Amino acid sequence: MGAMIEFPRVDGRPARGYLAEARDAKAPGVVVIQEWWGLQGQIKSICDRLAGEGFHALAPDLFGGKVVPYHDAAAASAAMQALDFQDATGQAVRGAVRHLKARGGKVGLTGFCMGGAVTVIGAAHIPELDAAVCFYGLPPESVAAPGDLRVPFQGHFAAHDDWVTPALVDAFEKKLKAAGKRAEIFRYPGSHAFMNSDRKEVYDDGAARQAWDRCVAFFRKNLA
Numbered sequence: 001m002g003a004m005i006e007f008p009r010v011d012g013r014p015a016r017g018y019l020a021e022a023r024d025a026k027a028p029g030v031v032v033i034q035e036w037w038g039l040q041g042q043i044k045s046i047c048d049r050l051a052g053e054g055f056h057a058l059a060p061d062l063f064g065g066k067v068v069p070y071h072d073a074a075a076a077s078a079a080m081q082a083l084d085f086q087d088a089t090g091q092a093v094r095g096a097v098r099h100l101k102a103r104g105g106k107v108g109l110t111g112f113c114m115g116g117a118v119t120v121i122g123a124a125h126i127p128e129l130d131a132a133v134c135f136y137g138l139p140p141e142s143v144a145a146p147g148d149l150r151v152p153f154q155g156h157f158a159a160h161d162d163w164v165t166p167a168l169v170d171a172f173e174k175k176l177k178a179a180g181k182r183a184e185i186f187r188y189p190g191s192h193a194f195m196n197s198d199r200k201e202v203y204d205d206g207a208a209r210q211a212w213d214r215c216v217a218f219f220r221k222n223l224a
Helices: 042-051 072-080 084-099 114-125 167-178 205-221
Strands: 001-006 014-020 031-035 056-060 105-114 129-133 153-160 182-189
Touching: 001 056, 001 084, 014 042, 014 084, 031 084, 031 114, 042 056, 042 153, 056 084, 056 182, 072 205, 105 205, 114 129, 129 182, 129 205, 153 167, 153 205, 167 182, 182 205
Parallel strands: 031 056, 031 105, 105 129, 129 153, 153 182
Antiparallel strands: 001 014, 014 056
């Protein structure tokens, strides 16, 4: 089990996040980015699982303590719309990457839904980052285009997703290949948010297990 900690943003202001630590003090790190529901218990559990796999895992609280109930999509959308994605990525997320990097290992970035979009932005714009794994989220190309990605990248998307549609994923993958980027894109027969075990209406155990195994293997390869 992890705990809430304080760490510095890039500008020196304080940020908070949930940190779960691996047994090895110099283990590689993974920064985990929340969905639009805020820093929910399910995101904290992802950090705990990553710590069990041998990674220090830190989930910055991008909503400043606000957690939205799963049924309230309108409130979640409002919270996400109020977030300055570029500032959050360049300050809090990059600060979290630096915080883990100071421990001596390489650092990866992963995120879900809204956090998936932040992951792509980070893969393009955080210089200290070593690898990125995105789950069903993409930002506008004006913020981070496929050709901007700087690190090895893995993406996981759902076939029945009306948020990040198969057409958007196909176009994203095509542009990654055209730019010669090191990327793996996987598709699953489930719905958006198929990794969220707290949301039984969308959770897909088989897809979640397969995606998790691929994510962990990718980080072990690229953060070694």
